[in-house]
Amino acid sequence: xTDPILHTCEWLEESYTEVRLPCGLRVLxxxxxxxxxxxxxxxxxxxxxxFAGGRTLPMGTAHFLEHKxxxxxxxxxxxxxxxxDDFAAMGAESNAYTSHDRTVYYFSCTDSFAEGLKxxxxxxxxxxxxxxxxxxxxxxxxxxxxxxxxxxxxxCSAAARTALFGRHPVREExxxxxxxxxxxxxxxxxxxxxxxxxxxxxxxxxxxRVDTEEVLSVVEAAVAGFTVKEPxxxxxxxxxVRVSPAAFTPRTESFRQVAKPLFSIGIKYPDPPAGTEALxxxxxxxxxxxxxxxxxxxxxxxxxxxxxxVSPGMSYGFLVGDSPRLPASFAxxxxxxxxxCDDPDEVMAAFLAFVxxxxxxxxxxxxxxxxxxxxxxxxxATFDTTEDIASLLGSYAADGLCAYDFFDVMDNITYxxxxxxxxxxxxxxxYTLSVILPTEAAD
Amino acid sequence: xxxxxxxxxxxxxxxxxxxxxxxTARLSLFTVMPAHPDGSPLTTLLFGIYRRxxxxxxxxxxxxxxxxxxxxxxxxxxxxxxxxxxxxVYTAEMPEQAFLPPADSHMDxxxxxxxxxxxxxxxxxxxxxxCLRRAAVEAEKTALCDSLRSLRxxxxxxAGNRLREIMCAGEPYGLSIGGTVEQVEAMTxxxxxxxxxxxxxxxxxxxxxxxxxxxxxxxxxxDKAFGGWxxxxxxxxxxxxxxxxxxxxxxxxxxxxxxGKLCMGWSCGENFTTxxxxxxxxxxxxxxxxLFGVMQSSRLFRHVREERGLCYFCDSALxxxxxxxxxxxxxxxxxxxxxxxxxxxxLTTIQEGNITPEEVELAKLSxxxxxxxxxxxxxxxxxxxxxxxxxxxxxxxxxxxxxxxAVTPAxxxxxxxxxxxxxxxxxNGTARGEGEEDYDD
Numbered sequence: 001x002t003d004p005i006l007h008t009c010e011w012l013e014e015s016y017t018e019v020r021l022p023c024g025l026r027v028l029x030x031x032x033x034x035x036x037x038x039x040x041x042x043x044x045x046x047x048x049x050x051f052a053g054g055r056t057l058p059m060g061t062a063h064f065l066e067h068k069x070x071x072x073x074x075x076x077x078x079x080x081x082x083x084x085d086d087f088a089a090m091g092a093e094s095n096a097y098t099s100h101d102r103t104v105y106y107f108s109c110t111d112s113f114a115e116g117l118k119x120x121x122x123x124x125x126x127x128x129x130x131x132x133x134x135x136x137x138x139x140x141x142x143x144x145x146x147x148x149x150x151x152x153x154x155x156c157s158a159a160a161r162t163a164l165f166g167r168h169p170v171r172e173e174x175x176x177x178x179x180x181x182x183x184x185x186x187x188x189x190x191x192x193x194x195x196x197x198x199x200x201x202x203x204x205x206x207x208x209r210v211d212t213e214e215v216l217s218v219v220e221a222a223v224a225g226f227t228v229k230e231p232x233x234x235x236x237x238x239x240x241v242r243v244s245p246a247a248f249t250p251r252t253e254s255f256r257q258v259a260k261p262l263f264s265i266g267i268k269y270p271d272p273p274a275g276t277e278a279l280x281x282x283x284x285x286x287x288x289x290x291x292x293x294x295x296x297x298x299x300x301x302x303x304x305x306x307x308x309x310v311s312p313g314m315s316y317g318f319l320v321g322d323s324p325r326l327p328a329s330f331a332x333x334x335x336x337x338x339x340x341c342d343d344p345d346e347v348m349a350a351f352l353a354f355v356x357x358x359x360x361x362x363x364x365x366x367x368x369x370x371x372x373x374x375x376x377x378x379x380x381a382t383f384d385t386t387e388d389i390a391s392l393l394g395s396y397a398a399d400g401l402c403a404y405d406f407f408d409v410m411d412n413i414t415y416x417x418x419x420x421x422x423x424x425x426x427x428x429x430x431y432t433l434s435v436i437l438p439t440e441a442a443d
Numbered sequence: 444x445x446x447x448x449x450x451x452x453x454x455x456x457x458x459x460x461x462x463x464x465x466x467t468a469r470l471s472l473f474t475v476m477p478a479h480p481d482g483s484p485l486t487t488l489l490f491g492i493y494r495r496x497x498x499x500x501x502x503x504x505x506x507x508x509x510x511x512x513x514x515x516x517x518x519x520x521x522x523x524x525x526x527x528x529x530x531x532v533y534t535a536e537m538p539e540q541a542f543l544p545p546a547d548s549h550m551d552x553x554x555x556x557x558x559x560x561x562x563x564x565x566x567x568x569x570x571x572x573x574c575l576r577r578a579a580v581e582a583e584k585t586a587l588c589d590s591l592r593s594l595r596x597x598x599x600x601x602a603g604n605r606l607r608e609i610m611c612a613g614e615p616y617g618l619s620i621g622g623t624v625e626q627v628e629a630m631t632x633x634x635x636x637x638x639x640x641x642x643x644x645x646x647x648x649x650x651x652x653x654x655x656x657x658x659x660x661x662x663x664x665x666d667k668a669f670g671g672w673x674x675x676x677x678x679x680x681x682x683x684x685x686x687x688x689x690x691x692x693x694x695x696x697x698x699x700x701x702x703g704k705l706c707m708g709w710s711c712g713e714n715f716t717t718x719x720x721x722x723x724x725x726x727x728x729x730x731x732x733x734l735f736g737v738m739q740s741s742r743l744f745r746h747v748r749e750e751r752g753l754c755y756f757c758d759s760a761l762x763x764x765x766x767x768x769x770x771x772x773x774x775x776x777x778x779x780x781x782x783x784x785x786x787x788x789x790l791t792t793i794q795e796g797n798i799t800p801e802e803v804e805l806a807k808l809s810x811x812x813x814x815x816x817x818x819x820x821x822x823x824x825x826x827x828x829x830x831x832x833x834x835x836x837x838x839x840x841x842x843x844x845x846x847x848x849a850v851t852p853a854x855x856x857x858x859x860x861x862x863x864x865x866x867x868x869x870x871n872g873t874a875r876g877e878g879e880e881d882y883d884d
Contacts, residue, residue, distance in 0.1 A: 147755055147756075259596065296503070298504070311590070
């Protein structure tokens with residue numbers, strides 16, 4: 001085990017300890033005076049990691065595997081075929097999710113935390129699947145895919161993402177498609193498990209009323225049986241693809257059973273800088289820039305809202321895929337501005353005019369300063385629950401960062417940084433407009 | 444953590460919890476009134492108008508800028524039915540002063556938030572003739588109509604809502620609190636202005652604060668902002684249990700989506716009001732619902748989702764304001780009959796007493812976890828306290844939990860038997876999803 005590193009942020013009244021075990025597992029422990037304990041294992045394997053052991057896995061394999069990791073051999077566990085049974089016996093809640101670049105398993109409880117921790121670690125260290133259970137799971141996942149396919153907001157923003165990135169794997173659905181999941185077999189799941197579920201590709205984060213030494217002793221005992229596997233070649237699919245700065249398609253539209261048109265304006269931003277610190281600063285500058293431009297307190301939203309061009313609730317988001325694990329040629333990032341309106345093209349025209357105005361007159365300084373406050377407050381609020389703390393610490397650690405450095409980085413974000421990013425990202429060739437129109441409009 | 448209550452004015456009560464564990468403080472203003480087919484849509488509209496601007500912040504942007512200046516304080520609105528009562532809530536979440544950068548640590552965020560809320564509610568935008576500003580009323584009417592039309596964009600919520608409306612038609616609980624598009628379009632500025640005046644004259648407001656400020660500080664901030672306001676208290680009559688129909692009903696509606704949504708409702712003829720003196724029975728209903736369709740290893744999860752692979756989600760919810768058990772499930776349209784039969788079968792086995800002590804124990808453990816976690820969530824404690832007040836009970840979370848832990852399998856079977864089939868609503872998906880044919884091959 002490496003020497004424990006104690007990270008502290010005194011004025012925020014927060015601290016956590018970080019160690020790496022001999023098997024490669026990284027462990028973050030954050031004592032917190034709460035009734036709720038939360039633990040999460042983050043595996044560096046997401047929907048974009050399609051290449052393992054010399055071949056390309058079907059789309060949706062990481063997500064399918066996430067569903068099957070809860071299963072276990074009933075012969076070894078007194079007839080119980082699911083790790084959920086152990087969590088249920090403690091009254092704990094457990095769940096998991098898959099994103100583009102990771103799979104996260106977690107549980108929360110108020111009692112028997114050590115038992116839950118052992119179960120969590122046991123769950124991510126072994127795979128048990130049968131053809132029957134895989135076939136049954138296919139039906140469940142098919143319904144999850146249909147559920148997502150029926151969500152018009154999800155479709156609108158997925159179409160914007162697809163339109164921005166020509167062949168990049170970020171355009172693929174995390175759950176896969178109804179046809180791709182037909183190609184996922186027990187053997188495929190085994191290959192994916194062997195390639196990616198390695199202790200040195202996992203981070204365990206714990207938060208709650210815990211003693212660091214006691215947690216470490218439970219974890220060390222639980223991982224004693226972990227197999228340190230030979231590394232396999234892994235990566236994301238289509239390794240020769242490079243991310244071009246231009247949007248792949250400038251406009252897409254489709255028809256669905258919606259009451260009013262939905263729009264999603266995608267803005268691709270190019271050239272994520274090299275190096276973790278620089279990337280982090282860029283990510284936070286993106287945050288501040290989005291808030292400066294698209295906040296409900298800003299001119300763009302209030303003008304559209306007051307002219308009745310958009311319904312209340314227009315929102316923005318951004319996704320940055322630039323973790324150190326990702327090959328440089330695959331780094332990507334984009335903003336997404338979504339809402340409901342009568343005329344998406346009119347909103348797009350207003351967006352273009354707004355960008356032009358900012359290009360000429362500069363970012364409003366007051367809005368920039370206010371945006372920094374909002375991003376700051378949003379970050380501080382994350383430290384209110386054990387679940388959010390564990391998720392935050394784990395996510396920053398996966399990118400090789402300590403969350404508490406946020407404040408120094410934020411202090412150093414200047415008006416000039418935001419202006420430079422604005423000029424890089426807001427170029428006509430880098431936009432796309434995705435539109436969902438009511439089916440009646442097709443008639 | 445200390446809790447105190449104090450009267451702010453004849454219609455407003457402060458429920459103050461001093462808790463220094465959080466980085467953010469939370470202030471919620473709950474307005475509670477009887478749900479009414481005409482009044483509730485007007486109230487819904489009115490609270491949207493308030494959010495558009497006020498005397499001191501006459502544009503939405505100025506109001507939002509003020510919130511941002513108050514260190515990114517968020518202001519959210521919730522609008523819902525609690526049994527036969529209509530509840531509208533403004534919640535402000537603000538960073539605690541201790542965690543502001545040193546240069547801003549003097550800011551009186553709570554005072555600023557209270558002043559902003561008072562300005563929105565007591566001094567909304569007006570025209571010269573004293574009516575609420577016509578432009579704001581018309582814009583909000585359009586927004587409300589759009590949101591009513593857009594309910595179907597979320598098929599799960601839409602189907603659940605339709606079931607409630609059909610099942611409880613004729614009761615306040617069956618109302619659409621936003622009204623209908625036709626109703627909203629017909630509202631006049633005079634009606635809305637009169638409704639605003641009526642609300643200022645007579646209301647019921649429950650003010651919840653959780654954070655580091657003392658009760659005296661919160662009350663002083665209230666007095667400074669709302670001090671001259673002295674409405675009379677409006678009474679909300681107790682909610683009656685829903686009465687099931689003579690014969691169960693079934694409704695189907697087509698929609699061009701790929702997944703069907705099956706929503707089922709049962710009623711038991713009891714609710715918070717009738718069970719006020721029998722809290723042990725209420726605990727048994729809670730355990731029954733937990734093992735039927737809430738906990739991780741619930742009957743519905745294990746037998747409908749995991750064993751049959753019919754759906755991604757299938758779960759139940761218990762609304763004891765009306766004594767209704769809901770089930771919601773997303774399925775392929777062709778699986779409707781199988782799913783409906785399987786769901787009914789699970790409830791029937793519970794009603795027949797085929798329940799193991801182990802599964803009751805698991806349900807109790809799951810509930811124990813949820814009750815204990817409540818102490819870590821400002822919003823959960825707030826909702827618990829409000830429900831307790833509106834339900835007329837005085838139990839603490841700990842007291843409720845101890846009742847739950849005493850529930851037996853026989854108790855669960857007994858209360859399960861009181862559920863009678865009421866209404867089924869099926870949203871029939873008529874579109875084939877992308878890649879469907881490949882999957883069916």
